[in-house]
Amino acid sequence: MVLEVKKACKNFGGLAAVSDVSFSIQKGEIFGLIGPNGAGKTTMFNLITSMFPLSSGEVIFKEENINGLKPNKITEKGICRTFQNIRLFPLMTAEENVMVGVHCRSKSGVLSSVFRTKSQRKEEEHIRSRATELLEFVGLKDFAEVSAENLAYGQQRRLEIARAMASDPNLLLLDEPAAGMNETETDDLFQLIKKIQSRGVTVLLIEHDMPLVMKLCDRIAVLNFGKKIAEGTPTEIQNNPQVIEAYLGSEEEEEYA
Numbered sequence: 001m002v003l004e005v006k007k008a009c010k011n012f013g014g015l016a017a018v019s020d021v022s023f024s025i026q027k028g029e030i031f032g033l034i035g036p037n038g039a040g041k042t043t044m045f046n047l048i049t050s051m052f053p054l055s056s057g058e059v060i061f062k063e064e065n066i067n068g069l070k071p072n073k074i075t076e077k078g079i080c081r082t083f084q085n086i087r088l089f090p091l092m093t094a095e096e097n098v099m100v101g102v103h104c105r106s107k108s109g110v111l112s113s114v115f116r117t118k119s120q121r122k123e124e125e126h127i128r129s130r131a132t133e134l135l136e137f138v139g140l141k142d143f144a145e146v147s148a149e150n151l152a153y154g155q156q157r158r159l160e161i162a163r164a165m166a167s168d169p170n171l172l173l174l175d176e177p178a179a180g181m182n183e184t185e186t187d188d189l190f191q192l193i194k195k196i197q198s199r200g201v202t203v204l205l206i207e208h209d210m211p212l213v214m215k216l217c218d219r220i221a222v223l224n225f226g227k228k229i230a231e232g233t234p235t236e237i238q239n240n241p242q243v244i245e246a247y248l249g250s251e252e253e254e255e256y257a
């Protein structure tokens with residue numbers, strides 16, 4: 001197993017945002033985490049990446065309990081994520097945005113950066129060529145010099161993925177990567193996530209685009225009001241009465257809201 005979440009709970013005051021949730025992800029899987037708005041999906045990401053401490057339970061990554069580690073340590077261990085709202089540096093070029101991600105893995109300290117030692121220059125070359133390779137991987141090679149704010153929406157999302165991949169993760173967490181994308185951009189995203197999987201990276205995905213989730217994921221867990229109500233293959237999930245009820249219920253609520 002790459003990741004095991006065991007009886008995870010997170011309370012915000014009186015609200016149980018995540019309640020007794022367990023699931024395991026095998027190496028190389030694309031695992032979907034779905035559920036209506038407010039079900040606790042992003043909170044689950046925040047628990048895995050140690051942005052918040054667990055109220056109780058455990059997160060085991062590659063056989064190691066990673067509870068309480070600082071978020072940067074979690075990145076070093078091999079978990080990286082993207083966010084629901086794009087968090088690029090808007091004025092920096094696409095290449096510079098990815099270089100920032102590669103830097104997290106580099107060895108040079110601040111002093112060697114200031115004095116630009118030979119080893120630091122060599123490292124910078126390596127960082128730039130790695131960034132170029134990643135831009136090519138996500139289909140943005142021709143946009144290296146374009147500032148992030150001038151990229152199309154789908155391109156910005158792919159740039160975020162390139163930056164997350166820059167730290168060489170074993171487990172990549174994607175929070176609603178298809179949000180706001182048109183059909184062509186979503187198709188490109190599908191291909192990209194499959195390519196990431198073929199590199200041996202395990203993917204955990206939060207996504208509301210159900211056709212994409214069903215096409216992409218090997219297995220899916222469904223949250224509703226903080227609890228896991230189902231887990232299985234896309235076909236099993238699509239036919240699960242509790243899942244159908246959770247989604248129809250939320251649609252009805254929206255209709256009458």
Ligand SMILES: Nc1ncnc2c1ncn2[C@@H]1O[C@H](COP(=O)(O)OP(=O)(O)OP(=O)(O)O)[C@@H](O)[C@H]1O
Nearest residue numbers: 012015017035036037038039040041042043044084
């Ligand atoms: N930092 C926080 N403080 C207090 N309550 C929070 C916090 N973060 C999340 N919540 C609450 O926890 C519940 C779960 O929220 P969460 O964002 O995890 O849901 P979600 O499934 O990701 O929803 P969406 O699909 O809308 O992004 C919600 O009721 C939310 O208001």
